Every structure is written in structure tokens, then in C-alpha cells.
Amino acid sequence: MSSSSRPWVKITGFIAFILVVIAASSPFIKHVKTSFIPSHTSDANAYKAPKNNVWSDLSKWEANSVANFLLSSSGLNLTDSAKATSDDNAIKLIELLQPNKSDVLSYLDGSSGPPARWARVVVEQGATKEAHVTNYMVGPLPLDESSVVMPLEFCYSSGRNYALNPMADQAKLLSFAKSFAVGIMDILAEILSDDQHPFDMKGLGVHPRVNYIVDETLMIWMQLYRTGFNSDATSLLPQGIYIQLNASTRNPENWKVLQWYFNNKIYANETEFRVAMESPDFKKSGLNMDGHWNDIEDFDSAPPGREMPSPTMVQPNGARYRIDKEQNFVSWMGFDFYMSTSSDTGLFLHDIRFNGDSVMYEVGMQEALAHYAGDDPMQGGQEFLDSFLYMGLYMYELVPGYDCPAYATFLDTEFHFKDFPKTNKNSICIFEYTADYPLQRHTADKRVSISRNTYLVVRFVSTVWNYDYTFDYIFYLDGTIEVKVRASGFIFGAFWTGGQANEDEYGFRVHDAVSTSMHDHVINFKADLDIVGTENTMVRVGVEPLTAEYPWDDENTSPRNTMHLTKTIVEKEMGIDWPRNSGELFIVMNQNETNKWGQKRGYRVMPGTGVGTPVHLTILNSTTLGKAAEWAANDLWALKRKDTEPRSSSPLNALTPLDPIVDFGKYVDDEDIMQEDLVIWFNLGTHHIPHAGDIPNTLMHTSSSSVMFTPFNFHDRDPSIHTRQGVKMETGKKVRHFGGSYDAGVRLRKEDLEPDLSRYQVPVDAGTNHSFVDKLGGPAPWN
Template sequence: MISTVKKHCVLVSAFIAFIFFIITPTLPLIKRVRTSLVPSRGHDAGAFRAPKLNVWADLSTEEAEDVVNFLFKKSDLNLTRSSLATSHDNQIFFVEVLQPNKTDVLGYLTGSSAPPDRWARVAIVQSATEEALIVNFKVGPLPINEAAEILSLEFCYSSGRNYVANSISIQDELVAWSLSKLVEFSDITQELLGDDEDPFDPNGLSVGGRLSSVENGTAVVWVHFALSNPTGGTSTLLPQGLYTQIDASTRDSSNWKILQWYYNNVLYDTANDLRDAINAPGFKKAGRNTDGPWTETVDFSEGHADRSKPPPTMIQPTGARYHIDEEENYVSWMGFEFFMRTSSDAGVALHDIKFHGDSVIYELGLQEALAHYAGDDPTQGGLEFMDTSFYMGRLMFELVPGYDCPAYATYLSTSYHFAEKTVVNQNSICVFEHTADYPIQRHSSTTRVSVSRNTYLVVRFVSTVWNYDYTFDYIFYLDGTIEVKVRASGFIFAAFWTGNEANEDEYGFRVHDSLASSMHDHVLNFKADLDIAGADNTMVRLGIEPITLEYPWDDDRIKPRNTMHLVQRPVEKETGLDWARNSGEMLIVMNQNKTNEWGEKRGYRVQPGSGIGSPTHLTILNSTALGKSALWASRDLWVLKRKDTEPRSASSLNFLDPWDPLVDFSKFVDDEDIVQEDLVIFFNLGMHHVPHSGDIPNTLMHTSSSSVMFTPFNFHNRDPSRLNSQGVQLDVEAKGAKPRYFGQTYHEGVKLKKSDLEPDLTKFGGSSGNVSWVSKLVGPIPWA
């Protein structure tokens, strides 16, 4: 018999790992370095330069270190070094650049003013006081000197506060308390869930939790039991069907208690009630979920006969056609130009996107990634995740060349400063040009065939938020179209299957012995600050509607004629919109003061893109779990007047106070006039995910993708891709065809190295920024 004290030490440590993961300091920076994994090739990095400074760029390592040193000199902050801090100390949570206000940037971009001052945004975990808080400050201007100051940062939060109550500040006490309490219930876990020979087995029993309620900085938590598998990450497929509720509603552990137990569709008020039921005749045990080959993501067996042949692959034998200034993170390709930046919570965003010199989008980037579940057990019944709270930017790990991105892509690294140290995530962004498997244009006639290759540029990063891997793409097309696309893969957060016939298949489907899928909505919110040929724009709803009319030229026998027509309706007030039924309406952002050569107002259409269907919004109405923390998820997109005081639709700290969040999106929609104003579109990507047997072991990316496109609409005088595309015109003659190439084509063969087709991956993971870093930092992460 193993020591129950040691056993529960393992269980509780796994539970606390999540809390530690949330509040461990992280100071995000970008390190503009060239990858050491992939040879430097593909663009003239030495010659190409950005026309302006990247005023959105993340803090350099030196800037972050100066800010940290400045903070430790402020005695009133009472800071403790993170390596020594407890849950009753004040420590630095993160430091990153405070994004400059657009009002201050536009003058610099147009050449009428100097670059705006740089400031750092600082979050402090304040736990040395009676009430635990996370507090936001601004520090600057940078570089730090005698004039630098630390100021309260609240202008960018609709709550008007610079702080949020920290309901998960009591990790040390929770560990000690749980050790003293849960040992009393080891007979229950051993009887229902079995025993482990080794209490420190990483594949043994572990626990995770769901915040049942958060109020005034306190928390009630439902804890669930599962099997761990930190190597394969399959623990979300291995729930064990036992749940207990812990009341940690004060910071004083003497007031904490275990409230209820739940097992096999029965709620028990006390542990003794559950013991009595176990010992009573006829007690029915639920099954168990055990690990095995069914959770393996790959199969090394021989497989299909043609699997022995390598698949086709893309190559780039003559070098890249895009250009990157890695010092300023500035990209140019086929008339497009833009700046890149990264943030610790939301990953990569783009700024000042232009096409052939015309402004299109000032800012494009992720705001929040929501997953909301439904189910009939205490975990799935109220489970929701707002993934920026896990800091999706720092979870941008190393990409696999030749698999995540083509071998010839340019790989860029990012870095984050946590615990007063800098960690580099090598090769966590890739930029590449690709050719589609279909042309962008073609036409055949009796004497001529013309066809143009469809090439596009991709900026890609992957954020792994425990069980899910989100692949984010910003895609640029030759005609000026910009697409934002998200694909998901990874392990589903499955539910325990009890065989309850009363609600069979109500929330999902049985996918293994004691495992059920769990329905959930993915809603990922993005910001698009459109500047269509200038900052003053109008959203127009262009309806495609049926109508019955009489035309003077119609024959009397068919009068009146049933037909259709276009109806333009300007959106005059801030509002939320949904994609039209039957795609019967187009949403176009126009500049009413700018026209093309034909007198038509220049615009860009906002439309569903190339995913598996129209992007979705949240199904649940007035979510009791979300409160006011994600009200942007209730509609497909929102059109609002841009304000410096509303830079983000969400905060990564919203989950800590969902009923009075730092950013309450409902306050953004205040009935303002938006005709010919600086507009912002907050749009959602996502899907209603009802996993089935095909999601075992992993969800597949082609079945879980969503995108939105921004497409030129009368923006040009003609299709601009004619100047950018490469292809052939075949003049058909009696003796055969005469090809005439436009753009460049290949005149001779090319020689390829094996690494052009299959990169050397033996050095993968050599940087400190890989998954091993997170595992070392937090241990096995028990919940997403």
C-alpha cells in the first residue's frame, strides 16, 4: 500500500500547477534574430529597410531590464523577486510595451510629427495586502532616465479601474490545506478510481479544476480527477468521473471546506454520504478511462502501401519574392507592406497594412479566444476558457520546418521576459509564399487560353494552449485580398461517459469505453481597424433582394417581372451584425469621399472566407459562466467608432472578475454616429464543435477551420492581380499552341538538396523557449 500523503501531494500539486501558470511573471519581448535552424536564405535582409520605425515593436531586452530595475527601486511597490515570492508577496507579473495611441501614431506615419513616446505596460501581482489584486501601471517614457515615472493605467479599460481582484492568489495555502484534508478521503479515490503503485508516476492520477464562481476576489472550485500523460498530453481524454467542490471563498484557509461530491450522476452532500453509498448493496461503479494506443497521434506501422512514397512538396529554388526588415519586423510583397508585432497574450498582430501605397488596415490582430462547453457534469456543465489568460503569445513555440510551414520559409523568433529573465521561442513565426492548387484566373476561347498561377503570402504562428493547437494565418492575395484564418487541432476536452440513457447524445457522443465528446463553441475575436483609402469610412449593407417590377420593354404576357436588385443601407450607428441568411447581404466598408476612375466609392468587403462554413458566434445566451467578460461573442461582428480609450475588446484578466471585468465590451456600443468616421470592426472566427469518433485521437485542421476575408470592392479601376500574377497565354493555332509567358517562368532545371525537401530536424527544440520550458516552469498543466 502506498503512502496516501505522498499520493495526494502529487494530486494537489498538479491542481496548483494551473494557478501557478496563471500568475507566474512573464515579460514579453521580441528578439529580432534570424533562425539558426533554417539556413538564412529567401530575401535580401541586408539591403531591405522599412520606411519608418516600428512604433508598435515590443520592448527590447535592455528596455525590459531597465523597467524591471526601475520598479525594484520603488519601495512603495514592496516587490519581491519572483524566485523568492510566495502568494503573500508582491511581484512583477509581466512587462511589455504599451501600444501607442493611433492618434499619436498617424502624424508620424504621414511625416508631420516625430515618433510617439514609448511606454511600458506593467502588471503587478499585489498579494502582500489584505486584498489580493493584479494592478496595471504605465512606466516611461523610455528609455528609463531621471524623468521616468510610474502612473496608474486605466484609460484603456472601460471599467475605469487599473486593477482586478485576484481570486487565485492563495496557491501555497491551498496546497497545504489540501494535503491535510484530501488525505482523509483517500479511501474514496482508491475504491472508485484504483490505486497507483508509484505516487510520483507522471502517468498516474491527477486533478484539475474549474472555477465554479468568482466574486469579490474569492473562488469556489469544482475539482475533477483524471489520468495524467504529460508526454503525450492526453489527460483531457482520460477523465475518471469523480468530482468534488472546494470552497476557498476567503484568503483565510481556516474557513475553507469541501462542499459536495459528484459521482455517476449522483450528487452527495458530504464525503460520508458517498462512503455510505459505496458500502451499500447495489452500488454501481462507473467505468474507467485507461490510456493506450487509442490516444496515440501517430501510427508507425506500415500502413497503406503508397505511404512508402513521400508526398509532393513545394519548393522555392530561385529565392523568395518577399522582403523582410527583421530589425523593424516589416514585410513587403507584391504591393503589400506592413509591420508585425507580438504580445504576450494575443500573439502576432499587423499594423499599417498598405496595398500599392493605399492604406487598407491600420491594425489587425487577435483579441481573445473563447471556448465555452456544455454538459451534465460539474466540469463540463460550466466550463469556459478565455485563452489569452494563458498568454497565447508566450505559448507560440517552435514551428517544425517542412511540416508547419514550407522548408524554404523565413523563420523568426520571439522572446519573453519572465521571472526577471529572458526566454527565446526560436522560430515561432514563419513567413512564406505559396502557390495554390488552383489558378487565380483562367479563360478559354476558340483561339486562346489564359491562366494565372495563384500565389499568396502567409504569416503564420501556432499557439499551443495545453490541449489545443491553434494555427493562425494572415494571408495576402495578389488582388489585394487579406484573409485571417484559424485552424485547430489537438486533444478534445472530453467528458466522462456514464451510459445515462436519460440524456444520451444530448451533449455529445460516446467515443471510447467510458468517454464522451463534449459539445462546445469556439469564438475567437479579432480587431480590424480599417482605413480604406483614409481613416474616414462608412459601413454599407448591400442587400441582394427580390422585387417585382414592370419594365416598359417587357412583353405584356410576363408583366410584372419577378427579379432582384441591390439596396444600399448605410450603417449609421454603432451596432452588432450577423452574417446574412443565404449570403443575401454584403458588408462593405467604403470611403464616401474617395472614388475610383469610374466614380464608384472605394471600399473593401468584409465576408466569410475559406473555412468550413460561416464563422460563428456564441450559442449560449447570457452565459452564467462568462458574465460580462466576453459580450463581443454574442454577434458575428461589430462595427464601432474607433477610440484611443477602446484599444482592445477584452483583457486577459477578464476571467478573474467576469461580472465587473476590466474591459466590458457592452460599454463600447453606445449609439454613436459612425458615418464617415474612423471605424473598427471586431469580428469573430470559430465554429460549433460537436466532436465525434473522427476527433479521436486529435481534431483535424481541415474540419476545424474558420476565416474572414477583406476583399477589394471597387477599390481599384481593374483587377490589380494582372500586374502581380505569373502565368501563360496560349495562342491556339492549327499546328499547335504558342505559349506566351507573363512574369517569369523556369527556363532550365534546378538542383535540390535533401534539406530543401526534408529539413534536418535533429536540432529542433534546442532553444529554451520550447514546451520543455513551460513543463519545467509549471509542471503538468491540468486544465486548459
């Protein structure tokens, strides 16, 4: 791991937030357990999964035994994380190393026992000239004299198990920023105040964007922000001063302040900026101040109707799904699946079956990318790869009656944090819900038939500083599975100076000195489809115009203009974009399995119920992103599954984007994929062009994206006829209900309508957990 064996690489602007997390804490991985909020789930505890959950997260005992083993006998020169500094080696996290599918399948079919359990361990290595973040595998578990510690390399396309950590000690950068700010306090007082807004140093913070590492040079652009006392809206409060720092060594004494950028002009150094300030034609930029304009609550308005509570869903007779709380196994209306969690990407589902047939081996998020554009040093190179911020660890407690219905089943997530356990209570919810539109209806002569559209939702929310992402896995009665993401929160605003030739080129002015900043959200997921087995083929069914002659068509003297279907088998690995005019169907079929009518059984991959078609990244060959997210170049990918390619990305990709530890581009190597074990890597997301309606918060119904996997000739007929609830009414006959119906009134508690939230635990680190601005010291960052 010497510098001579590793090329210098360019660093993504995302490290602006990475700096907070790298040196902040040493979390061990959590594991999901079911912890029921009082709800009508009387039979849930009695249900048993058919198999043990081989994907289940490490228990407290397992994680602690691994930590103790490494600290005492691993030879890694580790320091207890509670005592470690950035100059030590310390455990960052411990989680389950997911078993290889090739080992799991034989367990599921009963031909072998469960696969061995191994732990993945991430170590921050600072006791060397260069700091690294390194992955190891430890096992098998439970630990004994035969257990080993090995570099974890097989699952990374680079062959490396480590990445350079360019800023291992954020405290040094914080300290440098504080002392530097004190030295330029007169400048800040001049440009960041006016007669109505006296200067207050305590209300400022700094957000850095790491620019690149090349030829051993680490460049950082720093922008000042107000810290948002009123509403926590720090990302809406940028100030118009940007300062460049050369931080090429681990010793702050060698750091140098370079260029300054202010009011659309670049200055070579502080001296040049001071001279410019004395010039009579020097113009100050506007001020961006906190205030009621970014409040997200209004307790005073009372338009007619607001005084009444809104309608709500209830579940009077209890849950219809069943959960094995020991194995994290869920069963509902023909669906069965297991659950696990990942510290960096949240909730995964495994071995999804419908009416006993295999549909998916695994589905889960891989990475969440937000890539910005702008003409200032911050927005112009800003991008975030959020898995490095440990989105799973920031699955905070859900709010009953708001995030999920009051009757939902709530689950806890657990992990070890700085050598003691931490629990995120009620951070996953499962509930059944009925849509505001029917699943099926038909009116005919003298009869009407209509069915309720009921579905199951598995939900979690991850808060990544300014954004809250809501993730849903949704199951429908016909066997459809939908994966959906919604976003809300404060946008990452740009400073508005005015005077540019194209003022609306990257966004729109939304307040005195705030502009929106255009960006792409591209969120990658893995769907390992097993359509009635692992041998599958993707078929593209086209809907195309046709000019053809038919023997019966004697009414025309020329061929008839019409349309027809074409079928193209995807023979090689490839990336695919959603078709123009929805002119193609993407179907994953098992060529060896047919339904009653001789049609090959399959599942269609299609855009879901989000706002528009999911997007891929607009930017071509991103300067800041490098090769860290090659999966973002297309909407979805059809690739052959391999044990050595379990993830499309790694949290460490953010550290070395030009030579990432996982280069998805290497996965696409022209292999044959007909009747192979296929993985569909698909993207959710949107081109977010914020406007005045995003102030103060982006709204979820305008910021959602989803993909559906829906049966296509998978069944002989629609299977929902067996499980849906509805009514048939015929002239002269008694009303007939299919499925259960209420034949008496129900008594509801207040908690069924408005849950008691007095026990809700507001997280102490939410919103500031990834914010370098707030980490500078909160209300008084310079003191």
C-alpha cells in the same frame, strides 16, 4: 482597492486554468526579431522600411531598465520575482504600451516625430489582505529623472487598473488537494480500479473549475484525471468523481470540502458518500484509462504508398518578399506592413498598405473563448478565456517542412522570464505559397489563359494546453487579406457514465468512459480599417427579390419576378450577423474617394476559406461568462475607433466576469459612424461537436475559420494582372509566359525537401504549461 470599493463578482469557470498561471511565473514581454533559418533570402537583409516601427516590442535593454527602475524606486513595495512568494508584490510582465493611433498617424504622414514609448507593467499584488493583479504605465522611455509610474486606467472601460486575484497561490491549492487525496485514498482505490486495472495513485491529477465569488464565497469543483503517460492526452482522461471545495479565504485552514458528485448523483458530503458506497445497490462508474487508443502516431502501419515521401513545395530561386529585420517590416507584391507581438494574444500587423494606399491600421487577435456545455459539474460551467494564459508567450518553435515550408523565413520571439531572457526560436514564419487551383483561367476559341494562385502567409502557432491554434495572415495578389485560424489537439473530454435519459444531449460516446463535450470556439479579432484614409462608412448591400414592371417587358401580362440590389448605410454603432443565404454584402467605403468609374472605393468584409461561416456564441447571457465577452454575441461589430478602446477584452476579464476590467458592451453606445474612423471587431470560430473522428486529435481541415477583406471597387480593374504568373496559349502562336518562368533545371539539397530537425528544440513546458492536472506533480502528483 479595498473590498468596500469593489463589488463582489462571479468568477468564470475559466479560472480552472488561471490558477496555474497567476502564481507560476513573472514573464517580461518579448520582442520579435528576425532570425533566418538558412533559406534563399539573399536580399532580405538589405531591405529598409520607410519608417521606424513605432509598434515594436520592448528591447531587452528597455525591459530590464523598467524592471530595475520599479524594483529600486517605484514605491510599489516589489520583491524580486525570483524570491517572491504569493504574499509579496512582484512584476508579472512588462511589455510595450501600444501608442495611441492619434499620435501615430501624424508620424506616418510626416507631420511629427515618433510618439513617446511607454511600458505596460503587470504586477501581482499579494502583500495585502486581498490579492490583486494590477496594471501600471511607466515612461516615457528611455527612463530618466522625469519618468513616472502611473495606474494604467485610460484603456479600460471600467476605469480600474486592477482585478481581484481569487487564488493567488496555486501551491496552497495543490498542497490541499494532495493531503485531501491521501485522506480518501481508500475511496479512490475502490472506485477507480478493477481486476484488470489496479489502483495507482501516481497516475492521477486534479483539475479544478472555480465556480463563483459572491458574498465572499469562492467555490471550486475538482475533478480527477489520469495524467496520460502514454500520449499526454490528459484532457481525454477524466474520471467520474467530482468534489466541491469552499476556498473563500487565503488561509487553507479555513477551506471546507462540501458536495460530492458521482455516477449522476449528488452527495452532501464525504460521510454520505461513504454510506452510499456500503449500500448493496451502489454502482461504480466505468474507468477511463490511458492506452494506444489515444496515440497520435502510428509508426507500424504501411498501406501502399506510405513508404514514399509526400510531395512538397520548393523555392529554387529565393524569396520574392523583402524583410527589414530591424524594423519587422515586410513588403510583397504591393503589400507593405509592420509586425509586433503581444504576450497574451500573439502577432499583430500594422499599417497595412496595398500599392501605397492605406487599407488597415491594425489587425490582431483580441481573445480566444471556448465555452462548454454538459450535465456534470465540470463541463456544465466550463469556459476558457485563453488570453489570460498568455497565448503569445506560448508561440513555440515551428517545425520546418511541416508547420511551414522548408524555405520559409523563420523569426524568433523574445521575452524576459523570471528576470532572465527567454527566446522562442523560429516561432513565426513567413512564406509564399502556390495553391492547388489557379487564380484565374479562361478557355476561348483558339486560346487558353491561366494564372497561378500565389499568396503570402504570416503564421504562428500557440499551444493552449490541449489545443494548438495555428494563426494565419494571408495576402493575395488582388489586395485581399484573409485572417484564418485552425485548431488541432486533444478535445476536452467529458466522463461518460451512461444511464442518462438523453445520453447524446451534449456530445457522443467515443471510448469506454469518454464522451465528447459540445463547445463553441469564438475567437475575436480587431481590424482597424483605413480605406484610403480614416474616414470610412459601412454600407450593407442587399441581394433581394423584386417584382417590377419594365417598359420593354411586353411579353408578360403581369410584373416580372426578379431581384435587385439595395443599399443601407450603417449610421450607428451596431453588432451584425452574417446574413441568411449570403444575402448581404458588408462593405467599408470611403465616401470621399472614388475609382476611375466614379464608384466609392471600399473593402468587403466576408467569410473566408474556412469550414462554413464563422460563428458567434450560442449561449445567451452565459451564467459563467457574465460580461467578460460581450463581443461574442454577434459575428462582427462596426464601431467608432477611440484611443480609449484599444482592445475588446483584457486577460484580467477572466478574473471578474460580471464586472470585467474591459466591458465591450460599453463600447456600443449608439454613436454616429458615418465617415468616421471605423473598427470592425470580428469573430472566427466554430460550433465544435466532437465525434469519433476527433479521437485522438481534432484535424485542422475540419476545424478552421476565416474572414476575408477583399477590395470592392477599390481599384479600377483587377491589380493582380500586374503580379500574377501564368501562361497564354494560342493556336499557331508561341506559348507566352507572363511573369517569370523556369528556363533550366534546379539543384535541390535534401534540406530543401526534408529539413534537418536535429536542432529543433522541443519545449519542456508545452502542453503542461496551462494544465493544473500536470502541475500537481506530473507522474507522481501525490508524493
